[in-house]
Amino acid sequence: MTSNCLTIDVGTTNTKITLWCNGIPEIKQFVTPKKTVATQTNFELSYLWDEVIRTISSFDPISLKKVTRIAIASFGESGILLNEKNNPVGQCISWFDDRAQIIVDQITEEKKSRIYQLTGLPVNAHYSALKIAWLLKYDKTITMPLAKYKWLCVPDYLVYRFTGNLATEYTIASRTLCLDIKTGKWSKEVQQLLGISNISFPEIYSAGCNLGHIQGKLGKLFAQECQVIIAGHDHMCGAAGVGLDETELLDSTGTTEAMMTIVEHFDISSEAQKNALANGIYVDDQHYTRFTAMPAAGSTIAWLMNLCRINENKLIELMNEAQKGYDDHSLFNSRVLVMPHFNGSGAPNKMSSSKGIIYGLTSQTTVVELIFGLFLGLTCEFKIAYTTLFNSERYHLIKVIGPAAKDPLWLELKADILQANVISIDTEQAVSEGAYTIATGRHLKKKVRKYVPTVDVHKKRYLKQMLETYKVIYQNKISKNL
Ligand SMILES: Nc1ncnc2c1ncn2[C@@H]1O[C@H](COP(=O)(O)OP(=O)(O)OP(=O)(O)O)[C@@H](O)[C@H]1O
Ligand SMILES: [Mg+2]
Numbered sequence: 001m002t003s004n005c006l007t008i009d010v011g012t013t014n015t016k017i018t019l020w021c022n023g024i025p026e027i028k029q030f031v032t033p034k035k036t037v038a039t040q041t042n043f044e045l046s047y048l049w050d051e052v053i054r055t056i057s058s059f060d061p062i063s064l065k066k067v068t069r070i071a072i073a074s075f076g077e078s079g080i081l082l083n084e085k086n087n088p089v090g091q092c093i094s095w096f097d098d099r100a101q102i103i104v105d106q107i108t109e110e111k112k113s114r115i116y117q118l119t120g121l122p123v124n125a126h127y128s129a130l131k132i133a134w135l136l137k138y139d140k141t142i143t144m145p146l147a148k149y150k151w152l153c154v155p156d157y158l159v160y161r162f163t164g165n166l167a168t169e170y171t172i173a174s175r176t177l178c179l180d181i182k183t184g185k186w187s188k189e190v191q192q193l194l195g196i197s198n199i200s201f202p203e204i205y206s207a208g209c210n211l212g213h214i215q216g217k218l219g220k221l222f223a224q225e226c227q228v229i230i231a232g233h234d235h236m237c238g239a240a241g242v243g244l245d246e247t248e249l250l251d252s253t254g255t256t257e258a259m260m261t262i263v264e265h266f267d268i269s270s271e272a273q274k275n276a277l278a279n280g281i282y283v284d285d286q287h288y289t290r291f292t293a294m295p296a297a298g299s300t301i302a303w304l305m306n307l308c309r310i311n312e313n314k315l316i317e318l319m320n321e322a323q324k325g326y327d328d329h330s331l332f333n334s335r336v337l338v339m340p341h342f343n344g345s346g347a348p349n350k351m352s353s354s355k356g357i358i359y360g361l362t363s364q365t366t367v368v369e370l371i372f373g374l375f376l377g378l379t380c381e382f383k384i385a386y387t388t389l390f391n392s393e394r395y396h397l398i399k400v401i402g403p404a405a406k407d408p409l410w411l412e413l414k415a416d417i418l419q420a421n422v423i424s425i426d427t428e429q430a431v432s433e434g435a436y437t438i439a440t441g442r443h444l445k446k447k448v449r450k451y452v453p454t455v456d457v458h459k460k461r462y463l464k465q466m467l468e469t470y471k472v473i474y475q476n477k478i479s480k481n482l
Contacts, residue, residue: 003068003223007435008052009234010074010154012096012255013298015048017055018432021063023444025436027429028055034094041094043078043154049161056221067222070162071208071229071439072155073237073431076175077126079153081135081142081199086160089149090139093131096256096295096343098352100130103137103194111193113273118190120181120266120279120288125352127177128153132196150200151176155230162228163212166202169230171289173204174280181266181279181288207232207240207283208438231435232283235260235291238401240283241434242425243443249386249395251414251422252430253402256343257297257382261390262287275348275389283438292389295343297378298403300356303342304374308367315371316406322372323409332462335360336373337470339477340381348388349478359473372409379413380470386418398422401430408449415451417463422451 005020016029033047056064077095080088093099104125107115112123121127128151136145152160153176156168173179173186177194178201180187185204191197205211210227213219219226231237235252244250244262252258266279266288278291305315325331337359345354360373398420404410405424415422426447427433433444454460 002066004063004066005436005439006056006064006067006070007231007432007439008070008072008158009237009429009431009435010048010072010158011234011431012075012094015051016429016432017052018429018436019059019063019067020436021066023442025428025432026059027432028058030055040099041097043092043094045080045088045092045154045157048154049158052158053218061221064221065223068226069229069439070214070222070226071231071435072158073231073234073435074153074155074172076153076172076233077128077131079128079131079151080157081132081149081151084148086150090135090142092154093134095126098125098344099138100125100134101352103130103133107194115177115190115193116273117268118180118187119177120268121177122273122276122278122350123177124276124350127175129177129190129194129196132199133194136196146198148198148200150202152202156202159211159228159230162214162218164215165212167211167230168202168204169207169209169232170204170281170285171207171232171236171283172230173201174289175233176201179204179281181268181281184281205230206285229439231438233280234431236280236283236289237434237438238430239289239434241430241437241444242399242401242446244399247395248397248399249390251382251398251400251404253297253400253404255298256293256295257378257404258291258293259382259386259390260289260291261395263290264288266290276350277347277389290390292347292385294340294346294381294385296340296356300338300340300342300374300378304371308370318368318371319375319407319409322368322375323412325368326372326409326412326459329458329462331369331372332458334365334369334372335466335469336365336369336376337380337466337473338370338374338377339470339473340374340378345478346381347385351478351481354477354482357473357477359469375407375410375413376466377470378410379417380467382414383417383467384471384474396421400424401427411449411451416454416459417467419453421453423448424451
């Protein structure tokens with residue numbers, strides 16, 4: 001009997017569930033359940049679980065019965081506390097929620113440095129440990145903050161619901177701020193520094209390890225021997241899916257945008273700490289990752305589509321018009337630049353309170369110029385992080401995955417502004433493909449499109465001016481904490 005595989009990619013905006021039969025995917029997706037009140041957003045885990053099961057149950061039962069592996073990829077950082085009876089307590093704070101900044105502000109610089117030395121991560125409100133500290137201190141539904149609790153990140157929670165077992169995986173553990181990057185074990189010292197010593201974390205397994213069989217009636221949907229595994233942190237799964245090597249940089253787009261590389265050694269130098277470089281353990285357990293995320297990318301495109309009341313087809317039409325204007329130089333009068341700090345700024349100057357800016361508006365500004373200015377701004381922001389955090393000389397290729405692969409203008413600007421070779425991986429769901437590869441060891445064929453840096457001197461001159469303008473605004477803004 002041929003065996004099938006099921007992958008689950010829990011994303012910030014959408015959760016994708018894919019049934020793989022003979023390497024052919026059937027993808028279904030639903031909006032990841034979230035609840036926002038004022039500035040605070042929670043993921044709704046019990047609804048997420050219900051939707052996962054509802055979606056899985058809508059696949060062909062005969063194909064499901066051949067599923068021998070369920071592989072979970074997910075965003076990192078968010079999770080839930082369990083009490084001694086393993087019941088969830090408190091709330092599942094979304095990874096991008098900044099409410100734990102109040103905890104970060106109370107941590108001394110000395111402690112922050114020590115935590116960077118231990119974990120390879122800059123102290124930031126997004127990591128699990130800060131969310132835990134916030135929950136224990138400020139969540140009024142947690143009446144016994146000193147009691148013993150367990151912490152599960154979102155994919156660990158799904159594993160627990162499927163199998164009843166408590167387990168996590170290295171790339172997910174790498175986003176908690178409690179993993180000792182040198183030993184690959186949980187750090188008691190970090191927990192003590194953050195006042196969360198009463199929390200226990202699950203055992204850590206390698207990506208792709210069997211974490212258990214499915215309990216109860218649900219198990220009858222799948223093959224008897226079906227195993228549940230964690231494929232890993234979504235961006236790292238994407239890297240595995242496109243076979244990223246040490247000479248390439250991954251640009252993983254979604255609601256946000258992340259850049260990462262795979263390296264032999266982690267970097268916890270003072271320069272790396274200053275730039276907020278995030279180190280982690282890679283899915284193969286043998287390498288480390290160097291990582292940074294820009295807190296807004298696809299979300300700024302969603303904002304623009306909402307603002308202008310256009311759908312994705314119209315966006316693509318306007319983007320093509322902008323690309324034409326770029327290629328024939330007719331857009332070179334435009335000075336519009338959108339600084340995408342819609343959800344705070346990213347590395348090398350991470351500031352959660354930072355706000356976005358639109359520069360260069362005139363009474364003649366068109367929507368096409370605005371779209372062009374948004375892609376320019378996203379690329380300038382990327383360029384600043386890329387040149388500061390990654391020694392760009394070392395990387396001969398940038399591989400782009402996620403929805404940005406549908407945006408030739410954005411990809412062309414990336415090649416031109418970064419003066420780098422860029423390839424977009426033309427696949428519907430690179431993260432799910434990576435999870436499939438991790439689960440089965442099988443690699444899928446990919447269609448790629450290549451973008452090389454422009455040699456057009458007029459384009460180069462225009463982009464140089466725009467990048468300089470961007471940097472002036474950026475530096476002034478950051479230096480004034482705006
Ligand atoms: N053509 C496009 N170019 C870039 N982004 C787009 C495009 N169309 C939609 N998006 C954005 O892509 C995002 C959704 O993509 P996706 O489902 O890959 O994200 P996600 O997996 O939920 O997020 P993440 O991986 O950051 O957790 C939305 O923010 C949406 O606005
Ligand atoms: Mg995603």
